[in-house]
Amino acid sequence: MVHPLPEIEVTEDLARTLLREQHPDLADLPLTWAGTGWDNALWRVGDGLAARFPVREVGAALVVHEQRWLPVLAPRLPVDVPTPVRVGVPSSTYPWAWSVVPWFDAVAAHHTPVASRTAWATRLAEVFVALHRPAPDDAPVNPYRGVPIAPREQPLRERLERRELPDADRILERWRELAAAPGWDGPALWLHGDPHPANLLVHDAGLRAVIDFGDVTSGDPASDLSTAWLTFDADGRAAFRDRLRHDEATWRRAQAWALHMAVVLQMHPVDHPTLAEIGRHGVAQALSD
Template sequence: MTTPEWAPEHEVTAELASTLIAQRFHELRGAPVERLATGWDNTVFLVGGEWVFRFPRRRIAVPGVEREIAVLPVLAPRLPLPVPVPRFAGEPSDDFPWPFWGARTIRGRELADVRPPDGERAALAAATGAFLRALHDPVLARDAGGGLPLDPMDRADPAIRAGRTFGRLDALTALGVWKRDEAVTAYLTEALGRTAPGGDPVIVHGDLHVRHLLLAPDGRAAGVIDWGDVCVADPAVDLSLAYAGFTGAAREAFLAAYGPVPPEREAAARTLALNLSATLAEYAASTGRKALLAESLAGLRRAVGE
């Protein structure tokens, strides 16, 4: 049996997290620790009802954890939505071989869990577009982007991303959750002949999808989390959310707040939207996450629609 890509190399339990935190941060000794969320690369715990701690699950995530610790305190004051700001940074030890960090919690639920109707996403979309306009400011890249890698996962390259998506869709078909869609196949086939957009790179979140945008109880944007893939790249890397998460009037509101997106950047963003949606859908189908599966499959349809 093939080991899933998201299988942990180190699984941190609530008990271990409590021990590691108490050893390093005495003010948090005795605070209750409960598992909050699990992703491909990190396990997240709520500590004392106030702090969120992220522990890597796989070695590949460690450089991202280190970037979050270094960069998020610089980015946070420059952005219009809350992002995590590491307050506690844990060093590797014999008990746990990798760094980890804790920040004050951002209250909200993942877009993938809330799943508001498409027709009720305009305010959320507008706030997200304005957030990305600030994040993608070239001045911010000059001020804070010097130590960040350049698109290390080639997410702005539509040919590469399209080529990696066909297998994901085949897996979804084999799992019985997806029927082949001619519009999706045609778009990906065309994308195989496209090149990455030109232009100067900006700071990007790097993995901005429906799990990483948090919603407040009123449906508005509450914050943006999980910055392990922060890097410098073409803005298309983040604009994929405009096409996977929004459609119709909501997408128009996003783009009105963000600004013009040239055709080659739109094509790269749509291609990445297909890739991320297919990847999330395979993960969700394989791990029993029904809401994420439904949202990700909807993202595939949105990405090739208006």
């Protein structure tokens, strides 16, 4: 897999044009570029808003998922989430749906010391207690989250071979042990889909918001629980786990997911050094347990 290149560059001029066409009351507010990830460009709009524009067609579907389901899920959750306050539609100047969302005065958790995250580990667990409830049949489908972990061995092997990670053999051996745990036999639960520490926002040493619900889906909660190793150290993980009280098989699958995701996050260390560092931390934590 190569690093995906943007299919559209969302410049300041394009962002302002779209605001002027569809939300003219916002069009004259200051625009500040806040970053472009794999799927979206983010422009801060004034002090309290942000416009989120897909830069690839696959990202457009994720924005639609957020527009459809965050208004349903947000009232259940004990922290803020980026529920769209305005919806953008395709136009002659831009082909996909886009959103205006709240701007949260916070810092992504991966910019904070790992030990400090223990203070809000229980709070994040409470987010999952509230979120992980049975989902309706029309919940979004994501083939890479909430699904059985055992079939992920071949993609994991290929990534380990491609990256030539120093602990590759140990990672694969431990992953196989963990992935052999009994599968999920409960109902398909609502899942965030991608709750690594870059999608967890912290303010005043507490969990302020959970963002980036584009991968929202349903299924086995173990893939969400992998954040226990991606985000925390042993102390934080213990507090997180104690609040959730899942069975041992679920935690073993979650640890297998953590190893799998940690390797995925390290696939593009030059283009995404932040994600690579999260991945390295996740591997170290998952192998230490």
